[in-house]
Amino acid sequence: MDSKWRVAVVGATGLVGREVLAALAEAGHPDTAVTALASERSVGVEAPYGHSSLEVEAATPEALRGQALVVLAVPAEVARTLAPEAQKAGAWVVDVSRAFLSDLSVPLAAPGFRGNGLERPFPGRTVRVPGPVALGLMRTVEPLRAAYGVTEAHLTALLGASSGGARGLTELEQTTAQLLSGRELEPTHFPHRLAFNLVPQVGPFSEASGGTLEELSWRAEVTLLWGPGAPPLDGTAVLAPLFHGAMLALQLRLEKAASLAEVRDLLRAAPGLKLLDVPTERVYPMPMLVSSDASILVGRVRASAGRADVLELVAALDGPAVVGHAAVAAGEELLQRSLPH
Template sequence: MGYKVVVVGATGNVGREMLNILAERQFPVDEIAALASRRSLGTEVSFGDKTLKTQDLDAFDFTGWDMALFAIGSDATKVYAPKAAKAGCVVIDNSSLYRYDPDVPLVVPECNPEAVEGYAKKNIIANPNCSTAQMVVALKPIHDRAKIKRVVVSTYQSVSGAGKEGMDELWDQTKDIYNPTREIEPKKFQKQIAFNVIPHIDVFMEDGSTKEEWKMVVETKKIIDPSIKVNATCVRVPVLVGHAESVNIETEEFLDEDEARDILRESPGIMVVDKREDGGYVTPIECVGDYATFISRIRQDPTIDNGLNLWCVSDNLRKGAALNAVQIAETLGNRVLKKA
């Protein structure tokens, strides 16, 4: 016996990945529905070897469905997630709407799988920000061994984190650079993204940080430990898919780089590729389509007593969004619903 599963926003980048990953991981599905807005009604999407036609989200009745994986913006989620939750369908939400709600668990299954058990307060579970998700997978095993005091992270985030419009803008601008008759006009991003980097993701806040940076701080505290201090600088780079992060970690106890490497190698969701030679590390283009969070460049920070540096790379459409949502669904099924 399996689950009745709904994917909301099935025609978007993340929604399509959710369907792909549900099929790839052979999630126990008895029935599946792909929902989209009316303008996308009837659009065909793939689920394994099946083709699904999208149904109208506005008219859909969530009664009798077990789980709904939401991949739509916060505004639409605010309307439809409470309807699904009220109908008894557990919502796993990829937007930022519920991440900071104390009554909604924020879950990365490699880090805090037990948190799914708090879903019942609102019948909703939140998926973290893409940049946070991959970082906490790397931080948790180090925190368990040596207790992390402080993290300084600089991100290199691909344009797919801004959706299809972001990918299209990079593609179009890259072509236009070689066309002298075309002028580069930023639309989705604040400045030209082709052949450039932009230290600005989401809106600016009063203290000078951006909301993306604030998200990494607050979400890391909620998922791992509220005592961890996090300082983030988030940067958009001209890469289609795959986020990278340079992470500096200060721990309470000394942790040797060799032991850190061994700990990470044995930790769930992590693949260590760390050879001190040309090409002995992973870059964003190499992680696309993979489930793992890749860790490279593990080394001691000699400027502080208990410091480590590492390089963290992951497919943001997968671990940063769709994969983590499916893993939450698996964890919910295994720990709580227990149908399959």
């Protein structure tokens, strides 16, 4: 990014917004001017930015004016209003919500993947980034797809309370504390009590398919990112009573048999992945190992029931960190387009 860029992060007090600020600070573009925005409720709050902090301002139309890039890390209904405003003010807009999931004019931006929507012309200045499960799955599967071909993928995703934003964390904390003191609180954010429970519903159900919004989103995003020849992907999303992080259990059917040693070498060399795979020494991915880290931990690599063409593995990731970094990577690519060639 050039030093003249002004970048606004809307939702800077939220779980994803904080990770967007962390990724921007980490990228270390020296004189990029970053503004932290949120709702009126948060005006004056300090949002961490690298070793310092930024005072949060209200996300008014004036605050969006003059920005080269606006990253929206806000609820979908807020993104639907702010994206056109920021775009009209001349900014590139990166949205992390599902506001534009079925809007084909808003491309899915994922630099590094074959189906990166930034590779093709698109009409507006707004793009969206994939959710953390699609990104975790694609990063894990891509090196194996390239080496062996993948004909089918099956996924179980255990998602912690952070997948429901700051309110999700608060609800898990409060319901856990209340239950430990012998009282039960009615959930208001999740469909059922999450404390000491597992809930096989993330987002509303689609009556037509029986899947949830979360599950349908993975399928749609992975199909786009995979590009031509995307294999069928099926799976179940489950809310799990952990605060941060997620665990994916993956089964992949390959076009040809694979050697497990070679699979581990491919995963070890893949960008954004860290292989943790010495199960006998209790070394494997766990959400607690990846808090606020955008890497995807992979391990428990094995052949399914002795079949060398069917692999089982697990991956752990921190959703807000993965998405925050993906949003900054997409923003950097968009800003490069504005540089004179």
